[in-house]
Amino acid sequence: MSAKANRVTEAYLADCAAPESGLRHALANLDVSDTKRAAWPRLLPRPVVVDEAEYRAFGRDLVTVFDLVTSLPRRLFDGDFERFRTSLGLDDVHTRLMCRLLGEGPPPLYGRADVYYDGEAFKLLEYNIGSALGGLDMVGTLPKAYLKVPAVAEFAAEHGLGFLDMGSDLAEALRNAGKTIGAGEPVVAILEGPGGMTTYGHQRRAIGELLAEQNVTCLVGEIGDLEFRDGKPYLDGTGIDVILRYYGLEEMLEAPDGVELLEPVFRAHEEGAVVVWTPTNVYSNKGTLAMLSEFSADTTVFTAEERAAIDRVLPWSRMLGRPGAGPDAGRIEECVRRQDQLVFKPTGSYGGKGVVIGQEVDAATWRDTLDAGSRTGSLVQEIVQPNLETVIDPQTGESAEWYALWAAFMTPSGLSGGGVRAIPPGGTTVITMINNPDVRNTCLFTC
Template sequence: MSARSDRITEAYLAGCEAPDGPLRHARASLELSETKRLSWPRLLPRPIFVDEAEYRAFGRDLVTIYELVTGLPQRMYGGDFDRFRTALGIDDRHAALMCRLLGEGPPPLYGRADVYFDGSAFKLLEYNIGSALGGLDMVGTLPKAYLKVPSVAEFAAEHGLGFLDMGSDLAEALRGAGKTIGAGEPVVAILEGPGGMARYGHQRRAIAELLAENEIDCLVGEIGDLKFRHGKPHLHGTGVDVVLRYYGLEEMLEQPDCDELLEPVFRAHEAGQVVVWTPTNVFSNKGTLAMLSEFAELFTVDERAVIERVLPWCRMLGRPGAGPDTRRIEDCVARKDQLVFKPAGLYGGQGVVIGQEVDAATWRETLEAGSRAGSLVQEIVPPNVETVIDPETGERSEWYALWAAFMTPSGLSGGGIRAIPPGGTTVITMINNANVRNTCLFTC
């Protein structure tokens, strides 16, 4: 991190030292709606600071990585999408649904990059290219809430702090999507899968609040709540122009009526009666990053420089139907403490195994099983730590920080942090780790 951001961090921590220091208790002073409090139940006691020039430069690299990933079918397979998805281990059933709305060109730039700062540079761990992005409701909204706290507002003014406003960038992206079908001010529907609102409803409603703050008319529901009138989807009686898709492919495939739920939405998109944002998540497959890493010679000098700058070494371990790659498995066994194993098509930390956190037998079993199921190995990137002062006790503690960089068609649009205290697993996911805390970023 830059010397400037380090100085600002130390200044903020100094303001948290005194038991009655207003910065120390800023989190407790946040004015948040009940919806947002339910969406962000576990907040780190302070925001994180990042050098804006450094962060935006990394954002430009993320745009390049997106362009390279979405260009892989052409670059590596002569435009043969079937060969591309087969190399990633995507079967016919998944591919048919993933690619139904893909169209001729790449999907719009929209996603979340999960990133570590290794002490000298940002390193890309995963690139979630697609619409079902966790955490975006916090980006932009939480900094605004912090700036309403007088002590934080004074600190921000003194140190020239700002933030990237994901809400306004997303609103503009959705307006642009609506214009492609002639919608002036679009009605946006945030759609979960069947039963999804029971588990994630507070988070989806928080996104709706974010969009409403940016003057977007937004509805929330499940895909099964849609009614179709002359082919156009309606939710709660209102016609929908843009669908912000939060129904995941795997959860839809578990439904006996999967095709009956998806087909009317597909047809409405194809007929120009609604825009599904975004139409596919095929490029979120983690194997795409392994392809960039392994076949860097296919790219230009400038493109290779970006790959080498931001992407850790990673390789595909295998794909469904293929036999074990014995040589690669043995290499990974020898490098156990340097590698992390990831299933190529899962998300939310599912199936991730850190080599140094398991014994040798478990690591070998994981690699051998993964080589048949579509997976990759990636060089471990050591995360940076962020110091936090407990508002109640005044004790200092260090937390591993996983950065989230959110991207829209305008480029880098915001960021957030998920953090965890050292001592347990370093897989930082909100799904199954109660120790994880969230916070926002301020730029300096």
């Protein structure tokens, strides 16, 4: 972090060293709704501080990367989307469904960048381009709750702390989406896939509460709860103008009636009865970042400014293979030699599924992973060492260093806030809430 952010963090931690510190016990004194409390079961005992100027500069680079990713079919494949999707290893079924709502142009700027800070700069690991963004319910909302704690409010005023408000930016984006079909104040439905509310209902209701605080009428349910009248979707008897989509394509394909549930939503979107936000996650495929990295030095593809942005934020990344292709022997041997420097990722997965860090496995496992991945669609990426955040246990006062994975949320307004997922050293460094109970979330304050 910058010297400025480090000074503020050190001051916060110094205060937390006292047993009766209001900052040390701020998390226990948060005044939040039952909905939010249920959605945030695993929180780090303190917020994280970031230099706003540094963070916003990185956000501008993320806008550039988004524009570059969504322009790859034109830049690398002469506008031939078929060649683009083949290069990514997308099959016919996935492509047809992903692109059903895309239209002629790129999707709107909306996504979450997963990021490490390597001690000098933010580095982009993954760019989740699409609507199913975990964690946005606490961006802006959790800092507001912290600022209701007198000790935090006093500290924030003394050190000039602020925060970015995801709620207002998201509300504006959804209102603008509704205007495209003539909805003045749109009714928004946050929709999970079949059975999704059982697992993620607390988080989705927390997003609904966040939007309600922005005076957006919002309902929450599953895609199977929709009813259609003259082609328009209704939820709980109320007509829906905008769908904030939290059902993923993979889960819909796994559901027995998933494609049948999608079809009336597709038609309603195509006929202007509803807007699906956002229409596709085709550009979220991790292979797009590998393409950027591979061509980052090509002056015929990217301008000097674009190449500089790629170099600033993106670690070395390469496609290892795609479905139906044979092993890439040359690339595999390179990755075997560089095992301690690389991480393996399936291109189409999410939530850390299938990620293998070279340093954490033996040579035979690493080679087997590379060989299998070259047939199924994957990439390799240079490991970025995450920064450590010092955390003081509120009960014991003991200090520990936690690895931090940063999230930067993007809307059509640009950078709209962020958060941090953290894990104590000692185990895997794959930081995901899905399958690691040691991971904790927290919010960001800017300075």
